[in-house]
Amino acid sequence: MASLPSVDDSTPLAAQLSVDARRRIELHGRTFEKPAATRVITIANQKGGVGKTTSTVNLAAGLAQGGMNVLVIDNDPQGNASTALGIEHRAGTPSVYEVLVEGQPLAEVVQKCPDLPSLWCVPATIDLSGAEIELVSLVSRETRLRRAVDDYLQARVDEGLEPIDYVLVDCPPSLGLLTVNAFVVGREVLIPIQCEYYALEGLTQLLRTIEMIRQHLNPDLHVSTILLTMYDGRTNLAQQVAEEVRSHFPEQTLKTSVPRSVRISEAPSHGQTVMTYDPGSSGALAYLEAARELTRRGPVREPMRGDLVRARAGQDDEHHDRAAEQRPTAIQEDAR
Ligand SMILES: Nc1ncnc2c1ncn2[C@@H]1O[C@H](COP(=O)(O)OP(=O)(O)O)[C@@H](O)[C@H]1O
Numbered sequence: 001m002a003s004l005p006s007v008d009d010s011t012p013l014a015a016q017l018s019v020d021a022r023r024r025i026e027l028h029g030r031t032f033e034k035p036a037a038t039r040v041i042t043i044a045n046q047k048g049g050v051g052k053t054t055s056t057v058n059l060a061a062g063l064a065q066g067g068m069n070v071l072v073i074d075n076d077p078q079g080n081a082s083t084a085l086g087i088e089h090r091a092g093t094p095s096v097y098e099v100l101v102e103g104q105p106l107a108e109v110v111q112k113c114p115d116l117p118s119l120w121c122v123p124a125t126i127d128l129s130g131a132e133i134e135l136v137s138l139v140s141r142e143t144r145l146r147r148a149v150d151d152y153l154q155a156r157v158d159e160g161l162e163p164i165d166y167v168l169v170d171c172p173p174s175l176g177l178l179t180v181n182a183f184v185v186g187r188e189v190l191i192p193i194q195c196e197y198y199a200l201e202g203l204t205q206l207l208r209t210i211e212m213i214r215q216h217l218n219p220d221l222h223v224s225t226i227l228l229t230m231y232d233g234r235t236n237l238a239q240q241v242a243e244e245v246r247s248h249f250p251e252q253t254l255k256t257s258v259p260r261s262v263r264i265s266e267a268p269s270h271g272q273t274v275m276t277y278d279p280g281s282s283g284a285l286a287y288l289e290a291a292r293e294l295t296r297r298g299p300v301r302e303p304m305r306g307d308l309v310r311a312r313a314g315q316d317d318e319h320h321d322r323a324a325e326q327r328p329t330a331i332q333e334d335a336r
């Protein structure tokens with residue numbers, strides 16, 4: 001590091017080059033520390049195009065490059081995560097649909113990612129687009145993915161296979177039953193936020209949904225991580241949005257933000273993540289750094305600070321928990 005020439009980082013380009021050079025040296029061939037137990041992280045934001053899928057696959061690949069065993073669950077009928085990981089997902093391919101709707105064991109639909117030896121993927125096919133409706137009439141419709149994943153993780157241990165260190169679940173851009181299933185399987189939520197004008201809009205509803213799931217279906221669920229995506233440091237707007245997000249979520253927001261990068265957007269058309277498509281690019285280095293940050297900070301469980309959560313999503317917790325105890329949950333209702 002000391003041998004790096006000091007650079008003039010007064011321009012955004014020079015600053016980026018200097019950050020990239022540092023990351024290239026620091027992160028090359030690095031092995032990350034494994035978590036004590038499997039971390040299940042749901043990547044959610046009901047807005048489309050904010051970088052959910054891109055963050056899911058590239059963080060997953062970054063974690064795998066850092067020596068982690070990683071499972072990606074593509075829970076979006078568009079199947080973009082499957083595409084980016086080079087995973088077969090033509091209609092009829094055994095997928096998350098069969099797991100959710102037909103109760104097929106996860107182990108039977110998991111595929112190995114061709115580019116990275118410790119990365120696996122449960123694909124999504126177009127069949128999943130019907131699941132939102134088909135799930136409505138099924139027993140324990142909210143907890144089907146949770147059960148399948150818990151069984152799979154346990155079966156791996158029973159069979160003497162290496163445990164999965166990270167499960168990353170990609171969500172569709174809605175708050176329907178597919179996303180609810182993803183919130184019930186996850187212990188942590190990672191929210192990608194695009195650094196643009198409407199960034200925080202819709203966040204209130206997302207946080208309220210997460211709070212509702214926490215109270216009724218999954219007491220472990222919490223927002224552990226916020227990742228700023230498509231960050232363009234040359235614009236004041238991006239800087240302002242980033243500052244605002246950091247002020248609302250100081251503990252949750254990763255220090256590493258992901259720059260806008262052409263290489264990131266090109267990679268999926270080659271059936272690859274940017275991590276293998278162009279590992280030396282700014283975007284790949286940023287995702288690798290973000291993956292390392294994720295492993296280092298653990299499942300942050302800070303109470304949400306700031307008025308955004310309490311005032312908009314928040315209710316009086318004590319009052320609310322008591323109400324929740326008296327009310328049957330959706331599962332209990334289903335069981336009747
Ligand atoms: N950092 C980035 N730089 C450039 N393009 C990006 C970046 N992140 C995502 N994109 C592009 O933006 C679009 C939306 O991203 P995507 O991850 O599919 O969002 P979502 O899953 O939230 O709908 C895609 O075309 C993707 O390639």
Ligand SMILES: [Mg+2]
Nearest residue numbers: 052053076080
């Ligand atoms: Mg997506």
